[in-house]
Amino acid sequence: MILLIQYTLLFASVLLLVALGGCFSEHSGVINIGLEGIMVFGALGGALVMRYLPGGTSAVVIVCLCVCAAMLAGMIYSLLLAVAAVNFKADQTLVGTAMNLLGTAAATVIVKALNTAANPDNPSATIQYVNERKAFLMFDNLEFSWLMPLTLVLLILAYTVLYKTRFGLRLQACGEHPQAAASVGINVYKMRYAGVMTSGLLGGLGGLAYITAGVSEWKFENGVAGFGFLALAVMIFGGWKPFRIALAALLFGFFRSLSNVYTGFDILNQLNLPGTVYNMMPYIISLIVLILFSKNSAAPKAEGIPYDQGSR
Amino acid sequence: MENGQREQGGSEYAVEMLHITKRFPGIIANDDITLQLRKGEIHALLGENGAGKSTLMSVLFGLYQPEEGEIRINGKKVHINDPNDANDLGIGMVHQHFKLVECFTVLDNIILGVEPVSKLGFLKKAEARQRLIELSRKYGLSVDPDARISDITVGMQQRTEILKMLYRENDILIFDEPTAVLTPQEIEELMQIMKNLAAEGKSILFISHKLAEIMAVADRCSVLRKGKYIGTVNTKDTTVDELSAMMVGRNVNFHVEKEPRTPGKVILKVEGMTVASRMHKNNAVKNVSFEVREGEIVCIAGIDGNGQTEFVYGLSGLEPLVSGKITLGGKDVSKTAIRERSILGMSHIPEDRHKHGLVLDYTLEDNIVLQRYFEPDYTKAGFLRRKNIRSYAEKLIEQYDIRSGQGPATIARSMSGGNQQKAIVAREIDKDPSLLIAVQPTRGLDVGAIEYIHKQLVAHRDAGKAVLLVSLEMDEVLDVSDRILVMYEGEIVAELDPKTTTPEEMGLYMAGAKRKEM
Amino acid sequence: MEKKISFLKKPAVQTLIASLLCILLGLLVGFIVLLIINPSGAWNAMSTIMRNFWSFSSARGQIKNFGNTLAKTAPLLMCSLSVLFAYKVGLFNIGAAGQYVAGVGVGLYFAIGLQMPWWVSLIAGTLAGALLGALSGILKAYRNVNEVISCIMLNWISLYLVNTLLAPYMDITMSETWSLKKFYPSAVLPSLGLESLLNNHQYVTLAIPLAILVAVAVWVLLSKTRLGYELKATGLNKNAAKYCGMRDRFNIVLTMAIAGALAGMGAGMFYLTDMIKWPSTVTAVPAMGFNGIAAAFLGGLHPIGAVFSSFFIQHITDGGSFMEKTYPSEIAGLISSVIIYMCAFVLFFRQIMNRPKRHEKVKGGNIK
Secondary structure, eight states: OHHHHHHHHHHHHHHHHHHHHHHHHHHTTOOOTTHHHHHHHHHHHHHHHHHHSOTTOOHHHHHHHHHHHHHHHHHHHHHHHHIIIIISOOOHHHHHHHHHHHHHHHHHHHHHHHHHHHOTTOOOOEEEOHHHHHTTBSSSSSOOBTHHHHHHHHHHHHHHHHHHBHHHHHHHHHHHOHHHHHHTTOOHHHHHHHHHHHHHHHHHHHHHHHHTSSOSEEEGGGTTTTHHHHHHHHHHHTTTOHHHHHHHHHHHHHHHHHHHHGGGOHHHHHHTOOHHHHHHHHHHHHHHHHHHHGGGOOSOTTTTOOOOTTOO | OHHHHHTOTTOSEEEEEEEEEEEETTEEEEEEEEEEEETTOEEEEEOOTTSSHHHHHHHHTTSSOOSEEEEEETTEEEOOOSHHHHHHTTEEEEOSSOOOOTTSBHHHHHHTTSOOBOTTSBBOHHHHHHHHHHHHHHTTOOOOTTSBGGGSOHHHHHHHHHHHHHHTTOSEEEEESTTTTOOHHHHHHHHHHHHHHHHTTOEEEEEESOHHHHHHHOSEEEEEETTEEEEEEEGGGOOHHHHHHHHHSSOOOOOOOOOOOOOOSEEEEEEEEEEEOSSSSSEEEEEEEEEEETTOEEEEEOOTTSSHHHHHHHHHTSSOOSEEEEEETTEEOTTOOHHHHHHTTEEEEOSOIIIIIOOTTSBHHHHHTTTTTTSTTTEETTEEOHHHHHHHHHHHHHHHTOOOTTGGGSBGGGSOHHHHHHHHHHHHHHTOOSEEEEESTTTTOOHHHHHHHHHHHHHHHHTTOEEEEEESOHHHHHHHOSEEEEEETTEEEEEEOTTTOOHHHHHHHHTTSOOOOO | OOOSOOGGGOHHHHHHHHHHHHHHHHHHHHHHHHHHHOHHHHHHHHHHHHHGGGGOSSHHHHHHHHHHHHHHHHHHHHHHHHHHHHHHTTOOOTTHHHHHHHHHHHHHIIIIISOOOHHHHHHHHHHHHHHHHHHHHHHHHHHOOOHHHHHHHHHHHHHHHHHHHHGGGEETTTTEEOOHHHHOGGGSOOOTTHHHHTTSOTTOOTHHHHHHHHHHHHHHHHHHBHHHHHHHHHHHOHHHHHHTTOOHHHHHHHHHHHHHHHHHHHHHHHHTTTSSOOBSOOOSOOTHHHHHHHHHHHTTTOHHHHHHHHHHHHHHHHHHTTSOTTSOTTHHHHHHHHHHHHHHHHHHHHHHHHOOOHHHHHHHHHHO
16 A cells, blocks of 8 residues: 555656646647657756766755756757747647657667766666665655655646746746737747746656656666656646646556556456556546547647747 | 826827838838827728738837838837837737737736736736726726636727726827727727727827728828828818728729619528527527528628628538528528538638638639539549649639739639639639628728629629628628618618618618617 | 749759758767767768668678568558658648557457458558547547547557557567467468568568558549548648538548558558567557658658658668667667657748748738
């Protein structure tokens, strides 16, 4: 049971971070399919810091540096989307897909190159961080990461920024009706950059949270196994609203962890369902939500539509 | 106003746009135009579509930089590089299509861009709401600050736009075609609001092509035609006829030459047609019955938004009927598919040529066969007969004088609006339909194209076919039709004879002030 | 308005230039990365990628690897056709990946589970893909669900379903599905004598000419037929299609079904050669469908262009695996993902070259 809660919270915090990232991007009017790639880069940033920090660095420093590195890596990577979608009015789905492919390929190349350079007999794409990872744990023998309370803080922050500040109001205006925003002097391009980069920041951190969730090494060839897409589902299920996204993340995290640990529960064993059912559940649920509520969707109205200053 | 006092500066003008010239490749949109707006006056800017009004306003808002000329605000020469500069100079505008965020509240929309915030960037909404309530009381503009834009009426949305300008302490207010979307009562209210604002010292520029409204509310009126400045007159010293002549360049004789004709047998018979609204829960068209005969042009007149769109959707099959019966040439087509109705002799020139009328990224020829590509002449065994399509397109292009860059292979998007419309008219009329439904066929076109299309409609009637014209333009209704049906709130409230009725009488029915028992 | 179109304004020329530019930029990025990793062998590594099978000294090795590349090009081409077909009709089929997975699952299930001959399995896989595609189409047409989102969800749903479906047919010792060649030879695609052309290459089958034939068929369908005319009209302007009496919703469903069928068939063309097997634990949607997006855009969204672009992408991917061990083989993946990223700019680039004169745009805006 404690295992289930543990995993649920771990996965939920990952999903929540990434979905909040997606939420900021979409509220600014840019669909971010590339969350998966952003997560990989965030994870890479964090993992590299863990790898190259000298042993014996204090836990606080490790955590802070990793978090900063992951956010920074995610943010820089998200610029690929911002430039293409905002300045060049590119097809956002195409760019996102390219970013996902590029994320895994580039991260693998980088890690392999580093590994081979350090030891010519090690051409793997794996980074190990057995000791460093311990810095993230709040308790000695429980899988509760410091990233969880950080996620909670970021959730509250995200809500406050979106609904209580000038920035949030303007950001949402750009996602709903960019021409209206522009007519009152808001720089839509800048706001969309801000939205996409915030999503890079949160997505990158989500990537770090994912590779430190219960494992001590990461094979970058595997990317992040669809968590970026799952986070999109969380965001849709959460109706683009931070607190509902948090609930959705808990629910989806719960299913995800059930697929890992369901064999430990007698009742679930008796149901005799294959583990894949629990994996599928989140996607099926969000599809159903889409089917039921698509007619009055809460999605930002202008999302996915490039904004052109010339057209009014 | 303190503001006004402070910036009085000695000039009698709030805005002066002097000798503005703005060129685009191949066209001079504004050719040496001068516009002077006095402080505290209501000044109308009159001109047809394409006369250069929008360009001139874009110059004023810094969206375009003029090649020549200068702008002075309160007597001071200024450079306006973007809408922010215009806003800083106290210029505000109510756009024809409101710039409101639908899912935001009225208050959020009003403060957007000029939000009062604490040092940390948090919104101070209570303060903003207080100011909004004061403003709304002062000018008699009632709004609910917490209602979402998507839930309120068009009139209240417009008041929100006006309050947006007042909240920004703008002294120069521009209204772009503000009455197009309003009901007659709301128009009355707006006129009063504009007068109040002017009395409070605001300077108002009122862009319109509705002469009656200009005469009713404006002090002076400047006229543009085809990018050129024609002149400025005091409305007190002029007449509707004179303004009209200035606008179109001659004493227009809109009258369409046509011989009287006796209608033949009934082509279209509609009984008790009811169509649901796509916007609200109630029905947009309620229990409408009428007939259209061979050799007559029947016109559905009315103010925009009284159910005409849904009426046409119901007739053409784009929307299912809630109840009622449509008979075309003796056959019940109430539940018949669109394609079938078309084959049975119904043609439809749609209201919105970009939404329904054309596949803009298709070539002209592909658009011309849009209603008959499936006929054996153009399809054989599932394959298109390109040669036949090309020669048919060439025939229509010649016959209807459709002008385009590369003939049949031109992409429709790159054609001018008038020629796009001609292509649709050609396509629909050349099908030789027994019933032609033409919805606002001349919208947004220049005078020449309008005359041409009117002639086509009359020719079709003279060929012994039935024509149903849906129009918002009173002149068009009176000139072209043989019989007028007035539609008000989804019902036909009067049948009038264009020879005996007057615009005033029609106006009363259109505004719902009067109705006949039908 | 000038009637003559200059050479550079011809759409085909523009497409070709744009695609070559993308390739060049992709290769440049790849080369820079190689240089950073180890400058001394970078040029060699790059030429290995570019030469792929030609980097082998023996004719035997060349032919063998040429055959491998061809065999893998067939499914990639099918996925790219799937993407471009939907894109021509205004839909972004990011679901090619999932439809491909469905094709694998059902194809192998028919081959192994039901012991059906190759052609039944191929058709079954095709239909599975079509069904999944149609589902996204139905959601789009009748419930207004964005096809990109529904496809993403369905990609994962189909992945997990296929894992479950194929679970009983695993060769435990190899952790993958049973070998068709060894146990179910009737389910293997026939080679039609093509193998003898390539030194009895065991994986060179019917799939290769069939894929090319399908590409031609897609081209004919889109540009010459009434159905293509209707589908494109629906994709470009749904309202106009409805206005002129086309079955707008049905057309959307049909488009997605055809797109899905193409991807599902591609899966059959690959897995029924026995060149590849479905592993027992698959945690990520195979990249084939996504690479199909790359090939579709690189080929200028033209079916015949896709034949070349698919081959090219497969060519450099295989070439990547022959580099010296100091260089990670994923460089090839990096290059092709940079290429698709660049493709996003192609549309912009072409728009600029073809942009109508400014005043025409302004006029168009006024009328609305």
